[in-house]
Amino acid sequence: MDDRLSKALDFAKFRETLAIQRKTLKEKIxxxxxxxxxxxxxxxxxxxxxxxxxxxxxxxxTDVPLIDANDNPVLVDDLVKFQSEILDRYFTxxxxxxxxxxxxxxxxxxxxxLDL
Amino acid sequence: MTKGVLxxxxxxxxxxxxxxxxxxxxxxxxxxxVPVSLVADTGxxxxxxxxxxxxxxxxIFDKIISIDLPYTTNNRKLxxxxxxxxxxxxxxxxxxxxxxTPYDTTLxxxxxxxxxxxxxxxxxxxxxxVMIAESMNxxxxxxxxxLDKKVSETGIHLFWATTVMFKKNNESKxxxxxxxxxxxxxxxxxxxxxxxxRQYRNDxxxxxxxxxxxxxxTTQSYTLPPLTTVFDQDVxxxxxxxxxxxxxxxxxxxxxxxxxxVQNTDIHIMNKQSILRHADSLMRxx
Numbered sequence: 001m002d003d004r005l006s007k008a009l010d011f012a013k014f015r016e017t018l019a020i021q022r023k024t025l026k027e028k029i030x031x032x033x034x035x036x037x038x039x040x041x042x043x044x045x046x047x048x049x050x051x052x053x054x055x056x057x058x059x060x061x062t063d064v065p066l067i068d069a070n071d072n073p074v075l076v077d078d079l080v081k082f083q084s085e086i087l088d089r090y091f092t093x094x095x096x097x098x099x100x101x102x103x104x105x106x107x108x109x110x111x112x113x114l115d116l
Numbered sequence: 117m118t119k120g121v122l123x124x125x126x127x128x129x130x131x132x133x134x135x136x137x138x139x140x141x142x143x144x145x146x147x148x149x150v151p152v153s154l155v156a157d158t159g160x161x162x163x164x165x166x167x168x169x170x171x172x173x174x175x176i177f178d179k180i181i182s183i184d185l186p187y188t189t190n191n192r193k194l195x196x197x198x199x200x201x202x203x204x205x206x207x208x209x210x211x212x213x214x215x216x217t218p219y220d221t222t223l224x225x226x227x228x229x230x231x232x233x234x235x236x237x238x239x240x241x242x243x244x245x246v247m248i249a250e251s252m253n254x255x256x257x258x259x260x261x262x263l264d265k266k267v268s269e270t271g272i273h274l275f276w277a278t279t280v281m282f283k284k285n286n287e288s289k290x291x292x293x294x295x296x297x298x299x300x301x302x303x304x305x306x307x308x309x310x311x312x313x314r315q316y317r318n319d320x321x322x323x324x325x326x327x328x329x330x331x332x333x334t335t336q337s338y339t340l341p342p343l344t345t346v347f348d349q350d351v352x353x354x355x356x357x358x359x360x361x362x363x364x365x366x367x368x369x370x371x372x373x374x375x376x377x378v379q380n381t382d383i384h385i386m387n388k389q390s391i392l393r394h395a396d397s398l399m400r401x402x
């Protein structure tokens with residue numbers, strides 16, 4: 001096989017492994033950003049965090065109905081506590097995402113990507 | 117209110133489902149921190165005694181529920197990488213989970229679903245009687261066929277009964293009775309919902325039951341998260357001491373493998389033989 005083609009195929013394999021590792025990492029982080037609360041399920045994202053912050057700034061802090069990821073209303077009795085929980089989960093997940101992503105980004109071989 | 121995990125195991129001539137259940141049960145117990153029970157037939161339990169895996173089973177399982185081996189004519193082509201064999205597949209009694217479970221809320225899992233995170237703990241208190249995995253995510257990406265997403269080319273959405281969570285109440289009782297009815301009249305429902313009746317699949321029976329219970333509508337209801345899945349053509353290559361799994365994935369039986377690693381992620385490994393080859397390494401993680 002031509003050397004150039006062989007190198008291109010090796011690189012293609014590296015890119016494919018890179019894509020799988022990034023996809024798997026994203027799915028892992030997404031699952032960490034799922035929060036079951038009072039019979040409902042919430043996706044912790046920027047819009048939930050911002051909306052909760054707005055409600056708290058308007059002094060709506062107790063017995064607040066929020067619409068969950070399945071479009072059902074869920075009563076949050078203490079919104080400040082709820083905010084603290086979602087922020088904690090958000091930062092834990094995103095710091096892990098950043099750390100793992102940096103490791104993937106710097107890897108230049110399949111072995112390094114897979115940490116073998 | 118009690119909660120726990122339930123696993124079915126019926127050994128076949130080619131696969132030691134008892135051992136798979138020990139691995140899956142041990143990992144579930146470790147990561148979800150809830151009790152786990154096993155449902156197994158007398159033959160599988162006898163083999164567990166003979167192979168001395170029963171000691172491990174007794175440590176892991178809260179309860180071991182012995183039942184008669186269900187009758188089956190179901191066969192399945194099971195791959196182990198590029199090799200394959202057609203073997204009997206004993207899966208028709210999953211609808212008895214409602215009667216057999218010792219828990220108020222049960223997470224029913226397949227023995228090839230390995231839990232490495234506490235993600236499913238978010239779902240115990242969801243206001244829903246029965247939740248099934250919404251879909252599967254191919255680890256490699258892009259290999260899902262239409263029959264991995266729908267019961268047939270023109271059919272309804274396919275849920276994956278690899279993970280099912282249910283609360284023991286009248287609604288879930290009716291659901292499991294309906295699954296049993298669909299199983300008993302599989303050819304009729306295959307005609308009605310246009311799926312292939314030659315092999316009984318729990319995924320299809322559960323999907324049809326869910327569709328009927330929802331009033332023959334595709335409604336938005338609570339589901340369990342998608343399953344990260346590797347097909348049986350893929351091979352589990354290594355399990356290290358930190359729980360990192362190295363897996364090679366194949367594309368359309370070409371033997372053109374791409375390696376990837378997974379850690380702290382729940383994973384459905386359809387190549388059961390490759391799980392069993394790493395039974396010792398996986399047991400060390402429990």
